[in-house]
Amino acid sequence: MPRRKKTTTKETPAHSTGAAVRSFWSGTITFGLVSIPVDLLSAVRPRQTALKLVDKDGHALGRQYHCAKEGKKLDNDELVRGYETDDGKIVEITDEEFESVAPEMSGDIEMRSFVPLEQIPPMYFQKPYFLAPSGKSARAYHLLATTMEKTGRVGIGSFVMRGHEYLVAIVPDHGVLRADTLRYADEIRTPEDVGLPKRSKAGKHAAQLEKEIESLTRSELDTSELDDQEAQALQQLVAEKQKDSDNVIHQSGLEEADADAAAGGAKVIDLMAVLRRSLSKNAVVSSANSSAPIDLAERRAQRANAASTSPAKRKTSTAHRKSPRKTTRRKKASRA
């Protein structure tokens, strides 16, 4: 039963957890015959806007599956997944069948190629993770990070996590390695797929627009412009309501809801402690509000040029091509 306690103790929101992040996966980065055991940790924290479902009195709510035909509650072992074909037929896929097509349970991220970072269009980046060295691999880890910083190249590979196969770029970030999952080429639509109108030349306002852009151009990002205004408004409302302790509900059911939210029970760990132990004793982790210019800045600056080659046009490219593609039909046209 929820109790409405008459206390005025102010509690800190469960969301503000400093550098606590989730640990998802442990495995090995390999390049050539070198292997580096790592733990994969989330590099982004959830937005602080998540709300829990409760009833009017504050009892925690949850989902339950019922059979539409029989109208009774179903346990997990009574459930099976089905695929609805275009003609409305339902095809049942058993757990064994899912297993038979599942990716190998390999614990490796094999970097098969090192590519210039600026060649990866931002559209491909999906979700960033941090890689923390586990075991005695700090030396090889530093070597990989330093080498990638020096060459401006990032490792591309794929790996399997929770039964899914991810394409990933291993990117150095201030001495730490990040594994940024990438979208597959067939997940990115081309302007032609979308049906955008034919490209045309700059119109009569182009020069004026350039001036407007110039006047608003700064050298750095201002992260305060990326503050979460929704979260702030929500927290303000909560703080206001919290003043009246009648509004605060206390119960144990919420704890379960928290565990559910962890989706698969990923461990919560302190990122800073992990990095200080495994990598560098002076490691400092802060939220992006203290963002400094990034090391691969120069390389990224070239991205604007490299990115103007669309994935559709890359179909004709070959793996052994030596020079980075920087000039395209579009670029030439725009310079003319």
Next chain:
Amino acid sequence: MASRAIWKGAIQLGKHEVGVKLYAAIQDRTVHFRMLHRKDDAPVEQHIVRKDTGKDVPKADMRKAFALSKTTAVILEPEELEKLVPPESREIELLRFIPPAALGDQWYDRPYYLGPDEDNDSYFSLVHALERKNVIGVARWVMRKKRYVGALSTFDGYLVMSTLRRAEQVLSFSGIEPAKTAAPNANELKLGQQLVESIAGDFDPQLWQNDYRQRLDKLIAAKARGEKLERHVPKKRKPQASLADSLRASIAATKEKKVA
């Protein structure tokens, strides 16, 4: 097939206004399943119930709560949440322009194409202006009752707006320096660089296929036709030597491959 715009907006830049339509740039390839009752293959219904009693709760009695700690929360009434909804607007406000390098990859969330809304002239003027200045715009707008922040850039001669993560979500580092015992030596650094260069290439996304998704698609297609599929056989991995030896052996291996 041309897609439908999901939203219409207007980019404000000084006294100029560029009308745009927003289109999804991501094609969802995830295979979605329905949950069925094993016994009769009937689709299941989801019920929202009280966790302690398992009793159904009518929609009118459902509330949202903000968790303060693991065991305490504040209930937020629908009318209170309604007041937080930002006012509807078509405006896409540009806050500043920055070099593309000033925005790390970890900020990018979800990309959308922007297409012209009737006025092609000002749309392509903006494309060209952005390309010439080689900058990206930091933008803010309200869409479908939610606030967004985004990066306005060009791709292949068109405008792209990627939604961005919020400042509180992204983590950054400083002070990472290897301990003396873990710092790679000059020889290792040289070998490392050689190895990276030996498997250097261009980013070609077409080389990477999601094999799992393809096998799953095949399985579903085969089952829909009433056939069975063969199992695929997993592969094995090699053992490991010292760092310098591994680097040397790897470089040798890639050289052999190139000759072959």
